[in-house]
Amino acid sequence: MNRNEIIRLTDEIGFLPEQKFGQNFLCDEASIERIIDLCDLREGDHVLEIGPGLGSLTGMLAKPGIELTAVEIDKRLAEFIGNEYGCRVIASDYTRLAAGDYDASSYDVAVSNIPYYLMTPIMKKLIIDLNNSRKLVLMVEKEALQRICAKPGTKQYGPLAVLCSLYGNMDVVFDLPGNYYYPVPKTTSTVITLTRQGGYNIDEGFIRFVEQCFSNRRKKVTNNADVSISALTGLGYKDTCRAEEISPEDFIKLYVV
Structure with a gap:
């Protein structure tokens, strides 16, 4: 057309x-x-x-x-x-x-x-x-x-x-x-x-979780969302890390913990 x-x-x-x-x-x-x-x-x-x-x-x-x-x-x-x-x-x-x-x-x-x-x-x-x-x-x-x-x-x-x-x-x-x-x-x-x-398989709960993690980019991800510090450090991140440092695949792992 x-x-x-x-x-x-x-x-x-x-x-x-x-x-x-x-x-x-x-x-x-x-x-x-x-x-x-x-x-x-x-x-x-x-x-x-x-x-x-x-x-x-x-x-x-x-x-x-x-x-x-x-x-x-x-x-x-x-x-x-x-x-x-x-x-x-x-x-x-x-x-x-x-x-x-x-x-x-x-x-x-x-x-x-x-x-x-x-x-x-x-x-x-x-x-x-x-x-x-x-x-x-x-x-x-x-x-x-x-x-x-x-x-x-x-x-x-x-x-x-x-x-x-x-x-x-x-x-x-x-x-x-x-x-x-x-x-x-x-x-x-x-x-x-x-x-x-x-x-x-991405659901609405996971999207809400990721959005919470990024809700304040200057804060630690553990202050933005319910993220386990032990799970975070177990994936090789510092407990002070921000959401922008976390890979997509690791967001899945943090969500299912």
Whole structure:
């Protein structure tokens, strides 16, 4: 779907993109094809698309042999997507869905052009709910990569980097300049993939634990959260260490103690 097609669609259905929903629609056809290729779809796959918008990706995801579910917060677009592509559509804010509301455990692949203002809550929810998935293909704000990819011992390292690392292997694939979208945003997006590996099942309790550990970065982790000093020192850390020094895998060990 290119820019002219998106403009034509908005005119035909009388739709004006709303800033409150972060509605910027991908309209570079070569990039769309690359994103679909990254999904590595297989016969019988159940695919989740969050925020399909006008269907830039949806039309290529809704292939024979693929069971597609789209979650769209804008009821106008949800109706359009359902009518245009014939896939299952849930008209809702994804972050408000319970796992059972959308059969979270059934998806093999999830793809989303994530609205910038909802990046962290959507990524957290995907990592919690889609433990059985094979792959996540996400478009995120390029500036956020420092937080997503951060390593222990850096200022950017925090809960989101811990969760992404534990979910699986992450690859930063390619950028999407603002002019690849309509309307044109003021920032650049980047396509990343998270391929499930490691077998760590992350739940809400673990996320709360990690967030508590980072709640005051200047304090010792033992002052921020219920962390056993003996367990901490047993992993080779000083009892005065801060959360930013602890590896993702060691957060798992500290949580289960």
